[in-house]
Amino acid sequence: MIDKIKQHIAEVEAFKTESAKEVEAFRIKYLGKKGILNDFFASFKEVPNEQKKEFGQAVNALKKASEAKVTDLKENLESKQEEKGVYGDLSRPGEPIEIGSRHPISIVKNQIIEIFSNIGFNVSEGPEMEDDWHNFTALNLPEYHPARDMQDTFFIQTDPDILLRTHTSSVQVRYMENNKPPIRTISPGRVFRNEAISSRSHCIFHQVEGLYIDKNVSFADLKQTLLYFTKQLFGKSKIRLRPSYFPFTEPSAEVDIYWGLETETDYRITKGTGWLEIMGCGMVDPNVLRNCNIDPTEYSGFAFGMGIERIAMLLYQIGDIRMFYENDIRFLEQFKSSF
Structure with a gap:
């Protein structure tokens, strides 16, 4: 089971998206009430005593990685939305510079x-x-x-x-x-x-x-x-x-x-x-x-x-x-x- 948790940590760290919907789906998948983390916490009592410490540390690592990933993805999306709102579409060609003239x-x-x-x-x-x-x-x-x-x-x-x-x-x-x-x-x-x-x-x-x-x-x-x-x-x-x-x-x-x-x-x-x-x-x-x-x-x-x-x-x-x-x-x- 610990190996399964480590596999999820690797998946969380590798996850990338620029879609707000996919970020929300990712959050629900790992941090929601019926998410993977809650399933691991619920199965804690079934873990042998000699593995509980290592199991708990692994679950906490998964939780921190999931929360950090969600936070980073949301901040990235918000910064792009702010740039678009302030500066418009940054991929558009620049406006031509008006040439001044002397009187x-x-x-x-x-x-x-x-x-x-x-x-x-x-x-x-x-x-x-x-x-x-x-x-x-x-x-x-x-x-x-x-x-x-x-x-x-x-x-x-x-x-x-x-x-x-x-x-x-x-x-x-x-x-x-x-x-x-x-x-x-x-x-x-x-x-x-x-x-x-x-x-x-x-x-x-x-x-x-x-x-x-x-x-x-x-x-x-x-x-x-x-x-x-x-x-x-x-x-x-x-x-x-x-x-x-x-x-x-x-x-x-x-x-x-x-x-x-x-x-x-x-x-x-x-x-x-x-x-x-x-x-x-x-x-x-x-x-x-x-x-x-x-x-x-x-x-x-x-x-x-x-x-x-x-x-x-x-x-x-x-x-x-x-x-x-x-x-x-x-x-x-x-x-x-x-x-």
């Missing part, structure tokens, strides 16, 4: 930075909340200067000397104050103007402004730099500079590129001329250099500035500037393949 403003800004970095320009940044000196006065716009009306400004109510910067030229002033020529830097950033929001204008937009100061810098250097830029960004090799006015540059000019008249869209965005304005530029006014403690008799320089939104609208043929700020996923997903 078109970031894409164009990075392209512009890379183009100018290739010819030695570094990147400078400054605060978006500025003081009157860096935003206006140092840039040849003293108090009550009529050109201040060209830029509708957000002033801080508690301090009229503090404002949200209207251009990133304020960054150039700070850079000139803290660095000696030669200076070659671009200043990308967000700017603010108190303008009505429409399809063509916004109270928040982004600029990239460039500055080059050294000895014997001429207008020809400015033109060649801008020609290089337009070739790299737009693939256009024809530009023109029209006389214009900016308080901080003299002479000043607007830069146009020849976009062409190949499609109906070309006619629409260039108003039938083929020419498209992309930025302003000019030679840095000597007063600005003096305000930044740079000797205008020894150094000269040029500056330029462009709106990133306007460039992005041209490159991607976007008709409404408000689309950049609405965070419509259908719009942003179009730029997944861009860097």
